[in-house]
Amino acid sequence: MKIGIVCYPTFGGSGVVATELGLALANKGHKVHFITYTQPVRLKVFSPGVYYHEVRPLKYDLFEHTPYEIALASKLVDVCQHEHLDILHVHYAIPHAAAAYFAKQILVSKGLNIPVVTSLHGTDITLVGKDDSYGPVVEFSINHSDGVSTVSESLKIDTLAAFDIKKDIEVIPNFIDFNRFKKSNKEHFKKAICPENEKLIIHVSNFRKVKRIPDIIKVFKRVREHLPVKMLLIGDGPERHKAENLCRVLGTCNDIRFLGKQNAIEELMAIGDVFILPSEKESFGLAALEAMACEIPVIASNTGGLPEIIKHGTCGYLSPVGDIESMSNNMTKLLENNERLNTFKENALNRAKDFSLERILPLYEAFYEKIMRLNS
């Protein structure tokens, strides 16, 4: 198949999923065309079967806001026409689904019918998409996509609750590439971070409000009252500064390292004992799955798609959003007993295997084929 992929090329979860999906499809022999405003980090290495088309909106003094969606739609028309794409797969509804609809209509006027698949990832529905400033366009462009998928059952339910949806929604969970995410021996590195053999807590996110970063610092403080622990906070975003201040106030700075954005997350995961994700909303929680693939159990909030990945009491623990006490107790219980911790680590890996690339990729291929058949 010749597949066009549109996504956010930066550090967001939806962009990571879209890029990994495209690379995996190309490895299986498909031709994959990425259409984005900058090259996704992982595409910078040459890979046969992968093509990249940059969207470059013309800037003009009169435009206070450059109309990116129009430039994207125009680029989609160009790529679909000249590269003879079979299907267009857009990740994250805003603004990609609307731009794809626009491009599709232009192509129809030229006698070409390209099916469009829209994958919803989370905040495009649960936070931003519902807002009046985007809602009508999001609803319309979902209903006019040829195929719609969500990354969890929970996000499907949220989508149906937020909008008047006339389309069937296919649930295709996020996946993990075990060639990349697996436990490796980084003992020297662990020794440098945890010289007294402390247990190591890890969190990875884009540090937005929805991730509830202050909860992480508060849980850490409580656990540290019982056990020797250290923590790595990986990623960056608007809440980081507040979190650093809270560490100062709570006197935990010496045991917490803020690492900022990192590419080789798997190398850091290799030394973790437990992962924490106390989000307000989390449609899937790819970071938690990546941790589990590296044999790290997860302490998380019982929200969104997280219970679909984390089995409470076997490969992690779930608590109500904002319940610091419950999360701290669960984490302490897990870290203070090596036998329990090792069992949870093993269970985490086994659970992650349910989401292997090998299992999930054929679901996307079958979905494309179905949509192409229905559209022909």
Ligand code: GMT
């Ligand atoms: O907040 C993020 O983690 C980024 C966001 C995005 O849209 O890029 O992630 C969403 O999509 C990911 C990939 O499908 C999911 O794993 C995340 O759970 C989801 N984030 C939220 O729902 C908050």
